[in-house]
Amino acid sequence: MGYFPYECMECGGAYERCARGCEPGEGCDGDGSQFCWEDEVICIPVTLQVQKKTYSSTIITQIFEKIKDKPLSGTYNGTGDFQLKITKETLDNDETLFKEFQEMEDNKWPSSIFVDEDGANDLYNCIIVNVWCKSCYSVDEEDE
Numbered sequence: 001m002g003y004f005p006y007e008c009m010e011c012g013g014a015y016e017r018c019a020r021g022c023e024p025g026e027g028c029d030g031d032g033s034q035f036c037w038e039d040e041v042i043c044i045p046v047t048l049q050v051q052k053k054t055y056s057s058t059i060i061t062q063i064f065e066k067i068k069d070k071p072l073s074g075t076y077n078g079t080g081d082f083q084l085k086i087t088k089e090t091l092d093n094d095e096t097l098f099k100e101f102q103e104m105e106d107n108k109w110p111s112s113i114f115v116d117e118d119g120a121n122d123l124y125n126c127i128i129v130n131v132w133c134k135s136c137y138s139v140d141e142e143d144e
Ligand SMILES: [Zn+2]
Pocket: 008, 009, 010, 011, 012, 013, 132, 133, 136
């Protein structure tokens, strides 16, 4: 599978600017490239896309209700998926749901659960997110 950058809502992402600090003569020369994304991101879940009804999709639906429109910090893996930090507090201190989330992470959590719009496809249950480089995100976004 190939690597590709995400599109940041603010700067446009790695094709628009280098977030790796490449020096002249190495990497992208500072202009940005396929590999110059910022690892740390902020994602806001916007849409739930359930393609297959499974036990997991019930949990995903419950989790989505809790995290929709909330800015969550996370990291980008380079292939379209984001690993987001979800805590008990994120899930409104719902102990049961948090336990189920942890179990899913280990076993059943689909790898494409958090994707940007381009990464979504017909085969997987996924949560589509708006993405910012961590350094591009400002709290003003929450007021929109
Ligand atoms: Zn950015």
